[in-house]
Amino acid sequence: MAARKKTTRAPETKEEKVQKEKVQEEKGQETTPQKASKREIPPEVIERVKKLREEIEYHNYRYYVLDSPVISDAEYDALMRELKELEAKYPELITPDSPTQRVGYPPAKEFRQVEHAEPMLSLDDAFSEEEVREFDKRVKRLLGLPEDAKIEYTVEPKMDGLAVELVYENGVFTVGSTRGDGYVGEDVTNNLKTIKSIPLRLRPLTDDAPPVPKRLDARGEVYMEKEKFKQLNEERLRRGEPPFANPRNAAAGSLRQLDPNVTAQRPLDIFFYGVGKVEGYEFKTQWEILTTLPKWGLKTNPHCRLVKGIEEAISYHHEMEKKREELPYEIDGIVIKVNDLSLWEKLGTKARSPRYALAYKFEPTQVTTQVLDIVLQVGRTGAVTPVAVLKPVKVGGVIVSRATLHNEDEIRRKDIRIGDWVLVQRAGDVIPEVVMSIKERRTGKEKPFVMPKTCPVCGSPLVRKPGEAVWRCPNKNCYAQLVRHLQHFASRNAMDIEGLGEQVAKALVDAGLVRDVGDLYYLTVEDLLQLPGFALKKAKNLYEAIQRSKKTTLARFLYALGIRHVGEVVAQILAEHFKSLDKLMNASMADLMAIPGIGPEVARSVVEFFRNERNRKTIEKLLKAGIEFEDVKEEAKEKPLKGLTFVFTGALKSMTRDEAKKKVMALGGRVASDVSRNVDYVVVGEKPGSKFQRAQRLGLKIINEDEFLKMIGEK
Numbered sequence: 001m002a003a004r005k006k007t008t009r010a011p012e013t014k015e016e017k018v019q020k021e022k023v024q025e026e027k028g029q030e031t032t033p034q035k036a037s038k039r040e041i042p043p044e045v046i047e048r049v050k051k052l053r054e055e056i057e058y059h060n061y062r063y064y065v066l067d068s069p070v071i072s073d074a075e076y077d078a079l080m081r082e083l084k085e086l087e088a089k090y091p092e093l094i095t096p097d098s099p100t101q102r103v104g105y106p107p108a109k110e111f112r113q114v115e116h117a118e119p120m121l122s123l124d125d126a127f128s129e130e131e132v133r134e135f136d137k138r139v140k141r142l143l144g145l146p147e148d149a150k151i152e153y154t155v156e157p158k159m160d161g162l163a164v165e166l167v168y169e170n171g172v173f174t175v176g177s178t179r180g181d182g183y184v185g186e187d188v189t190n191n192l193k194t195i196k197s198i199p200l201r202l203r204p205l206t207d208d209a210p211p212v213p214k215r216l217d218a219r220g221e222v223y224m225e226k227e228k229f230k231q232l233n234e235e236r237l238r239r240g241e242p243p244f245a246n247p248r249n250a251a252a253g254s255l256r257q258l259d260p261n262v263t264a265q266r267p268l269d270i271f272f273y274g275v276g277k278v279e280g281y282e283f284k285t286q287w288e289i290l291t292t293l294p295k296w297g298l299k300t301n302p303h304c305r306l307v308k309g310i311e312e313a314i315s316y317h318h319e320m321e322k323k324r325e326e327l328p329y330e331i332d333g334i335v336i337k338v339n340d341l342s343l344w345e346k347l348g349t350k351a352r353s354p355r356y357a358l359a360y361k362f363e364p365t366q367v368t369t370q371v372l373d374i375v376l377q378v379g380r381t382g383a384v385t386p387v388a389v390l391k392p393v394k395v396g397g398v399i400v401s402r403a404t405l406h407n408e409d410e411i412r413r414k415d416i417r418i419g420d421w422v423l424v425q426r427a428g429d430v431i432p433e434v435v436m437s438i439k440e441r442r443t444g445k446e447k448p449f450v451m452p453k454t455c456p457v458c459g460s461p462l463v464r465k466p467g468e469a470v471w472r473c474p475n476k477n478c479y480a481q482l483v484r485h486l487q488h489f490a491s492r493n494a495m496d497i498e499g500l501g502e503q504v505a506k507a508l509v510d511a512g513l514v515r516d517v518g519d520l521y522y523l524t525v526e527d528l529l530q531l532p533g534f535a536l537k538k539a540k541n542l543y544e545a546i547q548r549s550k551k552t553t554l555a556r557f558l559y560a561l562g563i564r565h566v567g568e569v570v571a572q573i574l575a576e577h578f579k580s581l582d583k584l585m586n587a588s589m590a591d592l593m594a595i596p597g598i599g600p601e602v603a604r605s606v607v608e609f610f611r612n613e614r615n616r617k618t619i620e621k622l623l624k625a626g627i628e629f630e631d632v633k634e635e636a637k638e639k640p641l642k643g644l645t646f647v648f649t650g651a652l653k654s655m656t657r658d659e660a661k662k663k664v665m666a667l668g669g670r671v672a673s674d675v676s677r678n679v680d681y682v683v684v685g686e687k688p689g690s691k692f693q694r695a696q697r698l699g700l701k702i703i704n705e706d707e708f709l710k711m712i713g714e715k
């Protein structure tokens with residue numbers, strides 16, 4: 001009977017459904033599982049799963065043990081994703097030791113082992129809004145909440161460092177460890193003690209701080225600030241040591257040192273984001289954790305926030321992605337956590353990650369790819385920069401196929417060879433750069449780069465000034481320099497000549513129509529018709545754009561000239577200070593250095609530029625063509641009283657004496673307190689004093705208030 005009863009299955013209760021979903025998920029299945037039994041698994045799938053596991057294991061070792069990965073996080077994520085997808089499709093293939101079921105890496109033997117009182121899990125990753133919404137739906141489904149319920153979440157920056165746990169017993173820091181494989185970590189207590197922001201003893205620091213609990217396992221992320229990481233790498237390269245790929249590896253490598261004295265030299269910091277085992281205090285929400293830890297001296301990230309509903313969490317992601325650049329430390333996404341801790345228990349955890357939290361990652365800014373070639377690029381100032389031609393890759397949201405290698409010394413220091421696998425970085429609007437070569441991926445066929453001795457464009461022997469890292473082409477007529485200079489001159493923030501990009505600049509130089517930027521303004525529509533692809537309309541448009549650009553501002557013009565070290569900001573400072581091209585052209589080093597914001601390097605460059613005969617000729621040509629500075633001219637227009645001296649006597653009807661004085665000064669004039677031969681106008685109001693008679697005696701020009709108002713344009 002009992003057996004029969006089991007076969008007539010009652011409809012699933014809600015609880016059973018939830019349980020079933022959890023189990024399916026654990027196995028990596030979707031909500032509607034495929035029939036797993038009696039199914040042929042294609043041999044190539046078995047092979048691929050095996051291969052992926054081996055690869056991931058190797059990369060785990062490089063990342064967690066050596067702190068020196070040979071692929072980027074993005075590539076690692078892709079491998080993991082592929083494996084997860086295959087395991088979801090073929091759950092029979094899941095083994096307990098599959099990397100998808102495990103966290104991190106077992107502790108290195110060199111360290112004493114520390115067992116975590118509660119396992120330190122990992123987080124599931126999401127890369128799109130859809131995946132994040134899916135997470136929110138699943139949370140609600142598992143909790144039996146309606147679809148339109150708004151869950152309260154904490155949203156936190158996902159620090160890119162390494163996870164640690166610090167045990168505080170009766171407020172005293174006793175043991176600190178790395179995450180290890182989630183169960184057992186490495187003892188790094190003494191190393192953690194060298195981090196200044198880690199308190200050795202917890203104390204209630206605010207009036208509303210609860211008493212320090214009997215035991216608190218605080219969890220956080222050790223990290224290194226970007227600027228400090230850069231300095232550390234510079235130092236390492238100087239000493240001939242291999243650089244760290246990124247701040248995360250630098251932080252991990254620095255903390256996982258056997259000698260705490262080494263760690264003490266490294267600028268490490270920490271943000272706490274959670275707790276493990278706690279005795280003597282009961283947290284109710286994640287927000288309470290984030291706001292209480294600092295009251296005991298444990299720093300949490302001030303950018304953490306409490307939000308309602310998943311859409312607010314998504315907005316936070318966008319917001320932080322924009323802020324990412326300006327933060328002093330690296331974050332690689334945000335972490336979304338259900339706020340109410342009682343729900344954590346209901347949601348439970350999977351093998352390696354909890355169901356109540358999700359990492360919503362940003363676009364990766366570092367990827368690996370291969371150097372196909374190293375070529376030289378000649379800039380508008382003649383600087384010759386080696387550039388890596390790359391196998392195209394997506395980084396920071398765009399496809400990158402070239403990345404700067406900065407200069408010859410840098411290539412040598414980083415030992416970057418043609419054919420190498422390299423780490424490429426593109427952060428924000430910064431030009432993509434090659435961070436390092438991955439020596440482990442060399443085959444022996446890579447070719448070292450040899451810096452050519454001559455300009456790749458004009459053949460002139462390159463020169464390198466002592467103390468400078470850059471080789472330069474000294475030929476001012478060098479085709480490449482001219483083309484780049486034209487391009488810069490015409491660019492949007494310079495003279496803003498629409499339609500004059502790289503191709504047209506090249507065509508103008510190729511056709512022999514332009515030998516310096518001054519030639520642009522003498523081009524006719526007929527001239528332009530000679531250019532390949534130029535019909536009447538296009539020629540006219542370009543001609544008109546060139547003519548239009550004649551009306552400009554001094555700041556734009558100065559920027560357009562392409563003076564070394566004079567970018568838009570410096571150009572603006574110079575224009576505002578001198579208000580005249582002529583004055584600037586004749587300024588001395590001392591004049592320039594007296595201006596706030598102008599240092600000796602800029603001053604020297606400006607003086608040298610305007611001293612150069614060739615540059616002076618070009619400027620003359622440009623001015624002759626009719627370049628006008630609206631800002632400077634306006635000033636001349638606005639200062640009609642320049643050079644004139646006024647004296648006031650008697651009361652004015654429309655303004656006070658002081659107001660009148662200010663107006664004269666604003667228009668460039670001067671106001672004297674008494675009459676003399678140097679006075680140009682005596683303004684006479686009601687009941688004038690003795691100055692009036694003396695002015696008459698001296699034969700000075702005397703005007704009344706009305707005439708004065710007309711003069712200053714107020715009547």
Ligand code: IVH
Pocket residue numbers: 120121122123156157158159160161162163164179220221273274335353354357359
């Ligand atoms: S919570 C069970 N919060 O990301 C959840 N982790 O793979 C445990 N991380 O090992 C992590 N910032 O090293 C959490 N605000 C944050 C975090 C964060 C960075 C790291 C942590 C963890 C990894 C997750």
